[in-house]
Amino acid sequence: MPIESVNDFVIRFANVNGSGSASANLLFARSVMRMGVPIAPRNIFPSNIQGLPTWYEVRVTEAGHLGARGGLDMMVAMNPQTWDKDIASIDPGGYLFYDSSRPIPPSKFRDDIVVLGMPLTDIVNRTYTDPRQRQLFKNIIYVGALAALLDIAIEEVEKLIGEQFKGKDKLIAPNLKALHIGYDYARDHFACPIGLRVRRADKIGDRIFVEGNAAAGLGAVYGGATVCAWYPITPSTSLAEAFETYCKRLRVDPETAEKRYAIVQAEDELASIGMVVGAAWNGARAFTATSGPGISLMQEFLGLAYFAEIPAVLFDVQRGGPSTGMPTRTQQSDLLIAAYAAHGDTKHVLLFPRDPGEAFEFGALSFDLADRLQTPIFVMLDLDIGMNQHLCPPFQWDDARALDRGKVMTYEELESGRDFGRYLDVDGDGIPFRTYPGTHPTRGSFFTRGSTRDRYARYTEEGAPYVDNMERLLRKFDTAKTLVPPAILARAAKPTRLGVIHYGSTGPSMDEALQILSARGVHVDALRVRGFPFGPEVTDFIAGHDLVFVVEQNRDAQMRTLLMVECGIDPAQLVPVLHFDGTPITARFIAKAIAEKATSIRPPQQREVLS
Amino acid sequence: MTYLAKPKFRHPDIEINELGFSHRDYEGSISTLCAGCGHDSISSAIMRACFELSLPPHRIAKLSGIGCSSKTPTYFLGQSHGFNSVHGRMPSVLTGANLANRELIYLGVSGDGDSASIGFGQFAHAIRRAVNMLYIVENNGVYGLTKGQFSATSDKGSKSKKGIDNPDSPIDLVSIAMQLGATFVARSFSGDKDQLVPLIKAGLEHQGAAFIDVISPCIAFNNHQGSTKSFDYVRAHNAELNTLDFITSQAPIGVDYPEGAAQDVRLHDGSTIRLRKLSADYDVHDRGAAMDHIYRLGRSGEIATGLIFIDDEPSDMHARLGTAKKPLNALADRDIVPGSAALAKINAGLR
Numbered sequence A: 001m002p003i004e005s006v007n008d009f010v011i012r013f014a015n016v017n018g019s020g021s022a023s024a025n026l027l028f029a030r031s032v033m034r035m036g037v038p039i040a041p042r043n044i045f046p047s048n049i050q051g052l053p054t055w056y057e058v059r060v061t062e063a064g065h066l067g068a069r070g071g072l073d074m075m076v077a078m079n080p081q082t083w084d085k086d087i088a089s090i091d092p093g094g095y096l097f098y099d100s101s102r103p104i105p106p107s108k109f110r111d112d113i114v115v116l117g118m119p120l121t122d123i124v125n126r127t128y129t130d131p132r133q134r135q136l137f138k139n140i141i142y143v144g145a146l147a148a149l150l151d152i153a154i155e156e157v158e159k160l161i162g163e164q165f166k167g168k169d170k171l172i173a174p175n176l177k178a179l180h181i182g183y184d185y186a187r188d189h190f191a192c193p194i195g196l197r198v199r200r201a202d203k204i205g206d207r208i209f210v211e212g213n214a215a216a217g218l219g220a221v222y223g224g225a226t227v228c229a230w231y232p233i234t235p236s237t238s239l240a241e242a243f244e245t246y247c248k249r250l251r252v253d254p255e256t257a258e259k260r261y262a263i264v265q266a267e268d269e270l271a272s273i274g275m276v277v278g279a280a281w282n283g284a285r286a287f288t289a290t291s292g293p294g295i296s297l298m299q300e301f302l303g304l305a306y307f308a309e310i311p312a313v314l315f316d317v318q319r320g321g322p323s324t325g326m327p328t329r330t331q332q333s334d335l336l337i338a339a340y341a342a343h344g345d346t347k348h349v350l351l352f353p354r355d356p357g358e359a360f361e362f363g364a365l366s367f368d369l370a371d372r373l374q375t376p377i378f379v380m381l382d383l384d385i386g387m388n389q390h391l392c393p394p395f396q397w398d399d400a401r402a403l404d405r406g407k408v409m410t411y412e413e414l415e416s417g418r419d420f421g422r423y424l425d426v427d428g429d430g431i432p433f434r435t436y437p438g439t440h441p442t443r444g445s446f447f448t449r450g451s452t453r454d455r456y457a458r459y460t461e462e463g464a465p466y467v468d469n470m471e472r473l474l475r476k477f478d479t480a481k482t483l484v485p486p487a488i489l490a491r492a493a494k495p496t497r498l499g500v501i502h503y504g505s506t507g508p509s510m511d512e513a514l515q516i517l518s519a520r521g522v523h524v525d526a527l528r529v530r531g532f533p534f535g536p537e538v539t540d541f542i543a544g545h546d547l548v549f550v551v552e553q554n555r556d557a558q559m560r561t562l563l564m565v566e567c568g569i570d571p572a573q574l575v576p577v578l579h580f581d582g583t584p585i586t587a588r589f590i591a592k593a594i595a596e597k598a599t600s601i602r603p604p605q606q607r608e609v610l611s
Numbered sequence B: 001m002t003y004l005a006k007p008k009f010r011h012p013d014i015e016i017n018e019l020g021f022s023h024r025d026y027e028g029s030i031s032t033l034c035a036g037c038g039h040d041s042i043s044s045a046i047m048r049a050c051f052e053l054s055l056p057p058h059r060i061a062k063l064s065g066i067g068c069s070s071k072t073p074t075y076f077l078g079q080s081h082g083f084n085s086v087h088g089r090m091p092s093v094l095t096g097a098n099l100a101n102r103e104l105i106y107l108g109v110s111g112d113g114d115s116a117s118i119g120f121g122q123f124a125h126a127i128r129r130a131v132n133m134l135y136i137v138e139n140n141g142v143y144g145l146t147k148g149q150f151s152a153t154s155d156k157g158s159k160s161k162k163g164i165d166n167p168d169s170p171i172d173l174v175s176i177a178m179q180l181g182a183t184f185v186a187r188s189f190s191g192d193k194d195q196l197v198p199l200i201k202a203g204l205e206h207q208g209a210a211f212i213d214v215i216s217p218c219i220a221f222n223n224h225q226g227s228t229k230s231f232d233y234v235r236a237h238n239a240e241l242n243t244l245d246f247i248t249s250q251a252p253i254g255v256d257y258p259e260g261a262a263q264d265v266r267l268h269d270g271s272t273i274r275l276r277k278l279s280a281d282y283d284v285h286d287r288g289a290a291m292d293h294i295y296r297l298g299r300s301g302e303i304a305t306g307l308i309f310i311d312d313e314p315s316d317m318h319a320r321l322g323t324a325k326k327p328l329n330a331l332a333d334r335d336i337v338p339g340s341a342a343l344a345k346i347n348a349g350l351r
């Protein structure tokens, strides 16, 4: 039986990289949104520039489930190279739309799917002479055909084309023509609409549609970052680029053309973090954007920044590791290397945004935290958040909010004779005062170094001042618990002894999984962790449940390790649910794993929780 | 106690500069280097140069990597902020610091291991980015701090203290700096204060990437017979290209040189370096010829010292980036936070 579903299906486009399909696919996605129906699109692309397969998947979801769903209802197969795999990926009863210009042997099809062939190449060859036009309009033609097949109002697509080519108006008519060639062909040759349909709804509201990297780059602008030093690496590159784009728009003096920012493409990640450290030491807000391999290279500097107490912001857009790993796939596998970066006893502050909305919010917040805590702050994005567009609430900014520069002793304070000890804990929160270089002619200068020193920054190799300093750093880390965004609790419909902890891009799939589970009578309280070090709400949550699942996108249960080590949790109480094949985690996966484990695992008899 | 403060008292007729500071105001804590180490002489030359230029010490930022040489910023300019970073990475830290505040004077101090081995890449990139700084390498041909291993500037055939000949080709940082576009390049010798002090002054005044390679013998590990970085060897092979007088606009000096033997180089602040040419046909403005000259001298075992190259119209990183005149670290919130109205527009564009 062909699948019948309105406003709830998954369609995937299989394309050849560099064929101009990306903008056509986005046009399709946006037209669904213009119908008032939420979507969750995802790029699946290999680490190549041209001529290799790439996929774009759109989940159409009136219910607003923005995680990846898994499964496939319709395939738009435009890449002969991946044909077999693409056909195999369609769910039984699903639909195949393909270019039927060249005959394909019947054995290459399946008989449990609906096959919709359209001679796209023949049509473009008849209609256009320029090869590039043939390629580009072939894409627009299939968007037109899909509008007919899926019952998308063609006016919405037309409007989008008009908006897209505003200013290049002579491109509008040919695009509309191509759109209608596809639309009319489908209406004439197929029974339109098919079982998958888009019906007008009003479920988008004022939400925006944006990539996490763009949001984080914008967050850095709002957070007051003025120095960005970076080295290109997928999937973080577009973050630094977005920062530059927004700076050009928002930070260039209209009269003098002076830039109120500086961006340096460094020679490597060691230099990137070195520049960030130098700039932040000198009182500017500075950041780098990188991924796992970059974090690996930055270790020595991160130890220096931790120990010498220099603010720094790092956006780690995580990808599949170790080594070069899966450079274009998503994972949450840098937690441990970030949390304990560098040799010696170190701990770092991590933030876990869930989507572009939080990427913006935490992106801006991270600079306040870095200055307040005088330490590196990691914003732990991943490829799924960073390189895909997500629907999320509009960005917000309170104009009354001032940047928190932390404890910086001014000229006036120094002049008044106030005691300055660079590593002196004056307030009991473990955070000392600093001075910017050049503040006062005779007071407030100090020597910054990665070797041991006393409270007044004087070099010493004595044990007691070293221990004193290391213990203060721990007090400072305790203070961080009160400053990072607190974990968010979602209570199950019924009281339960089962809990689940998740973080970052798992959020949307987790929310959906909780609904699936609760419909099956499995009730689970959920806690979404948003920062490290963990606040008391995290330990309280674990203490309040017999079994706590820890859902993450890595092999080694890195969040679970952090929880065990930092909160002293009995390992038996924390049950790992792990997804790490490089694809985004799905609700189906989580719900299945939790449903199985909930019945098979017995909670430990005795628990001990240290806060 | 591993930290030694210097006692402070001032002799009544001690020399005072324009700021009313004496030499003591440019000192740091007492050096813990080996007695006679060339690096200490360079520290003295730095203090002297800053004193003579009447630079306010707190407006200088001194940055270094790791090594005996990199320790020295503790021993001069006690009122300056200092930063002992990590081994070989001073250039990136200095670059970042300079990005944050273009108004301070940046002095980078490094060693030959720090800059020619572990930090070779960062050295190169800071130079090619035209960071406005004076970058001094205290070059002893060995790793002093780790006790005497060859460094990458050690000459081929130079003998280690243990009697081993260095088999590898040396890196000449001067040649590299020239090739990468440094706009002020000099070489000097820690034992020649008369040459070194004016060079440091001119380098500090230079508004671009200034580099000085200072041969600075290591008493403990590289001052023996057979070493090409020993005091005796350097004295015997020093090929001075020129001697310098640094003339501030306020205090012209009256020394006259015969026609053709002197060349005046004007600096942006109105001061002048007067070069007394020792090598008649040498032109400090000709990058290509200078590279050729030092290459040939080097091949013949001579060490070219003095001002090697200067570009009178240097550009710097900020000019290239187009950054605001006001230091980035001094911009107010309203200058850098666009506010909610701008954000509403951005939101509208994302629907």
Ligand SMILES: Cc1ncc(C[n+]2csc(CCOP(=O)(O)OP(=O)(O)O)c2C)c(N)n1
Pocket (backbone or CB within 6 Å): B066, B067, B068, B069, B070, B087, B110, B111, B112, B113, B114, B115, B138, B140, B142, B143, B144, B145, B146, B151
């Ligand atoms: C990452 C790292 N590797 C090795 C060292 C050990 N180390 C300290 S100083 C030094 C060499 C310094 O040589 P140079 O820069 O020539 O300074 P010098 O002591 O000769 O003045 C080395 C290898 C270190 N500090 N950090």
Ligand code: SF4
Pocket (backbone or CB within 6 Å): B033, B034, B036, B037, B038, B039, B068, B069, B140, B144, B145, B217, B218, B219, B220, B221
């Ligand atoms: S070991 Fe060599 S470089 Fe280091 S302080 Fe002693 S003499 Fe100087």
Ligand SMILES: [Mg+2]
Pocket (backbone or CB within 6 Å): B067, B111, B112, B113, B138, B139, B140, B141, B142, B143, B144, B151
């Ligand atoms: Mg050395």
